[in-house]
Amino acid sequence: MACAGSPRSSTSSGGWRSRTRRSAWGEEGERRYASGRAHAAHTHHPSPPYSYTGGRTADAFLAHVKASIAADKAFARVAALDALAASHAAAPDAASAAKIKAAAGKMTGDAKAHGELYARYAAKGVEKGASFFAKEASRLERMLSSGAVGGARVKELAAKVSVLSAFAGEEAASE
Numbered sequence: 219m220a221c222a223g224s225p226r227s228s229t230s231s232g233g234w235r236s237r238t239r240r241s242a243w244g245e246e247g248e249r250r251y252a253s254g255r256a257h258a259a260h261t262h263h264p265s266p267p268y269s270y271t272g273g274r275t276a277d278a279f280l281a282h283v284k285a286s287i288a289a290d291k292a293f294a295r296v297a298a299l300d301a302l303a304a305s306h307a308a309a310p311d312a313a314s315a316a317k318i319k320a321a322a323g324k325m326t327g328d329a330k331a332h333g334e335l336y337a338r339y340a341a342k343g344v345e346k347g348a349s350f351f352a353k354e355a356s357r358l359e360r361m362l363s364s365g366a367v368g369g370a371r372v373k374e375l376a377a378k379v380s381v382l383s384a385f386a387g388e389e390a391a392s393e
Contacts, residue, residue, distance in 0.1 A: 294332045294377035296325065300384045303336055307351050307385040310343035335381040343385065355382040 272282045299321055306314040318340040322333030343350050358379045361367055367375060 290376075292380070294335070294380040295384055296322075296329050296332050296336065298325075298329075299333060299336045303340070303381075303384040304387045306340050306343060307348060307387065310340070310348055310350075312344055315340040315344050332377065332381060335378060336384070339381060339385060351382055351385040355379055355386065358382070 270279075270282065272278050299318060302314065302318050302321060306318060315337070319337040322330070322337045325333040339351070339354075342354075358375050362372065362375050362379070
């Protein structure tokens with residue numbers, strides 16, 4: 219039988235380690251540690267590794283990075299709506315907003331979801347004026363660059379910024 223107060227004592231509350239955990243982390247910390255969730259609760263799970271199979275020179279890698287950035291810029295863009303969006307941004311009116319809404323209604327799949335963004339921004343452009351597109355894009359870009367948003371919200375905001383760039387007349391990269 220172990221001595222009284224030793225970690226293996228039946229009268230002990232778990233030894234000096236559990237007393238230290240209790241005092242340092244409180245009752246919640248002790249429960250997390252005992253259940254094995256102490257580390258898992260604070261572990262960041264990064265995205266899967268990215269496979270780069272291009273050339274091993276700086277120029278080849280730079281070309282790959284530029285192509286990736288261009289592809290990201292085209293995220294959520296619908297080519298059929300880009301021309302309508304650019305002409306609508308120059309002079310936002312209800313007729314061009316209706317054309318965008320009608321064209322977006324004919325889309326299917328992901329293009330339909332992104333087309334709804336085009337229609338929503340076209341209507342807001344009529345309501346708030348031509349300067350709305352630049353102001354909204356800069357506001358969303360500030361939110362993205364702040365790092366305060368995460369997960370699915372980042373994807374949603376990136377899609378909105380991409381669609382707003384169509385109203386600004388920026389060309390989408392070909393994928």
